[in-house]
Amino acid sequence: MAYEYRTQGTCSSKIAFDLENGTVKNVKFTGGCNGNLKAISALVEGKNAEEIIPLIKGLKCGFKPTSCPDQLAKALEEALNEQNK
Numbered sequence: 001m002a003y004e005y006r007t008q009g010t011c012s013s014k015i016a017f018d019l020e021n022g023t024v025k026n027v028k029f030t031g032g033c034n035g036n037l038k039a040i041s042a043l044v045e046g047k048n049a050e051e052i053i054p055l056i057k058g059l060k061c062g063f064k065p066t067s068c069p070d071q072l073a074k075a076l077e078e079a080l081n082e083q084n085k
Contacts, residue, residue, distance in 0.1 A: 001018065001019055001020070001079075001083070002016070002017075002018050003016070003017055003018070003019060003075065003078075003079045003082075004016045005017075005071070005072075005074070005075030005078065005079075007068070007071040007075075008066070008071070009064055009065060009066045009071075010032060010061065010064070010066060010067060010068050010071055011031055011032040011033065011068070012029040012030060012031040012032030012037065012068050012071070013030050013031045014029070014030040014031075015027065015028070015029055015030075015068075015071060015072055015075050016028045016030075017072075017075070017076075017079075019049060019076070019079045019080070019083065022048050022049050022050060022080070023046060023047070023048060023049070024044050024045065024046070024047055024048075024049050024052060024076065025045060025046065026045075027040070027041040027044055027045065027072070028041065029041065029068060032068050033068075036068070037068055040056075040068065040069055040072065044072070049076040049079070049080055050080070052072075052073070052076060053073045053076055053077060056069035056070060056072060056073045057070060057073035057074075057077075058070060058073075
């Protein structure tokens with residue numbers, strides 16, 4: 001299923017991804033640090049969302065209280081919660 005998440009507190013403004021049986025696919029960030037976000041997208045491709053979340057949740061970017069990886073963790077949590085309803 002396709003998901004879109006509006007980020008808060010980061011340079012990126014949106015994260016789009018697919019979640020199929022808990023597997024993360026096709027992660028695309030809008031805005032942000034292009035190279036770093038391409039790397040994050042490649043690293044999580046085909047991985048289980050429940051394994052990814054604890055690895056990236058709570059990461060901060062500089063002095064900001066969040067980061068693009070942290071926002072991805074939040075997006076994945078929301079998507080999992082929605083699928084489990």
